[in-house]
Amino acid sequence: xxxxxxxxxxxxxxxxxxxxxxxxxxxxxxxxxxxxxxxx
Amino acid sequence: xxxxxxxxxxxxxxxxxxxxxxxxxxxxxxxxxxxxxxxxxxxxxxxxxxxxxxxxxxxxxxxxxxxxxxxxxxxxxxxxxxxxxxxxxxxxxxxxxxxxxxxxxxxxxxxxxxxxxxxxxxxxxxxxxxxxxxxxxxxxxxxxxxxxxxxxxxxxxxxxxxxxxxxxxxxxxxxxxxxxxxxxxxxxxxxxxxxxxxxxxxxxxxxxxxxxxxxxxxxxxxxxxxxxxx
Numbered sequence: 001x002x003x004x005x006x007x008x009x010x011x012x013x014x015x016x017x018x019x020x021x022x023x024x025x026x027x028x029x030x031x032x033x034x035x036x037x038x039x040x
Numbered sequence: 041x042x043x044x045x046x047x048x049x050x051x052x053x054x055x056x057x058x059x060x061x062x063x064x065x066x067x068x069x070x071x072x073x074x075x076x077x078x079x080x081x082x083x084x085x086x087x088x089x090x091x092x093x094x095x096x097x098x099x100x101x102x103x104x105x106x107x108x109x110x111x112x113x114x115x116x117x118x119x120x121x122x123x124x125x126x127x128x129x130x131x132x133x134x135x136x137x138x139x140x141x142x143x144x145x146x147x148x149x150x151x152x153x154x155x156x157x158x159x160x161x162x163x164x165x166x167x168x169x170x171x172x173x174x175x176x177x178x179x180x181x182x183x184x185x186x187x188x189x190x191x192x193x194x195x196x197x198x199x200x201x202x203x204x205x206x207x208x209x210x211x212x213x214x215x216x217x218x219x220x221x222x223x224x225x226x227x228x229x230x231x232x233x234x235x236x237x238x239x240x241x242x243x244x245x246x247x248x249x250x251x252x253x254x255x256x257x258x259x260x261x262x263x264x265x266x267x268x269x270x
Contacts, residue, residue: 009079011141011143012068012080015137019090019133019137022133023133026242031050033249
């Protein structure tokens with residue numbers, strides 16, 4: 001064992017994808033909730 | 041009544057998204073791989089900005105809670121509602137990113153080490169405050185109880201921060217900006233700016249939703265006002 005991590009791109013992509021989905025999803029949810037509220 | 045618009049917070053959200061996109065492209069494509077952690081270290085360009093932003097948002101929640109308790113101004117309660125929800129999203133995201141990073145570096149998805157445990161406690165505490173707000177119908181009780189529980193829950197924030205210094209933790213200690221290489225610092229700071237702008241935009245819109253709901257709860261229906269006047 002060299003003590004150096006090799007590969008790992010799948011974990012990197014997973015972390016960025018989770019961040020984009022969660023933050024983007026919540027952002028869309030809040031904007032839609034605002035528009036539904038003010039449309040009443 | 042003038043219909044509120046969200047043009048200004050939407051600008052923050054768009055600017056935040058652009059910063060996050062640029063920071064992520066730089067972090068994924070142009071920043072060099074770290075000597076020991078290799079490519080996995082690139083997760084830090086989203087994990088660390090999320091952690092910094094979460095700490096700021098949690099502190100803002102504490103400020104809103106304390107301000108409501110001292111002044112009784114409903115604006116602080118609206119801000120608190122928006123901030124609590126954002127805190128939960130950020131804390132949950134932080135745990136997810138940390139877990140994805142932990143698997144290739146520690147060999148496990150989760151470990152009950154001091155940093156992770158205190159973070160999980162924080163997530164549970166603020167989820168509890170959010171649940172409390174949903175269950176309590178009376179606006180005054182809801183605002184007071186959630187403000188008090190936010191102040192109590194915030195006690196865990198400095199414990200989360202210092203946990204890596206106080207106890208023998210698997211989680212590494214915080215790096216200082218002065219010791220990080222410029223190549224690593226650029227994507228880190230650009231993503232932090234992006235996340236901060238995005239979160240400010242979201243909290244502002246969520247605060248307006250809370251204000252509109254409170255107005256519906258507190259202001260009596262029109263027919264009651266007309267009856268009282270007659």
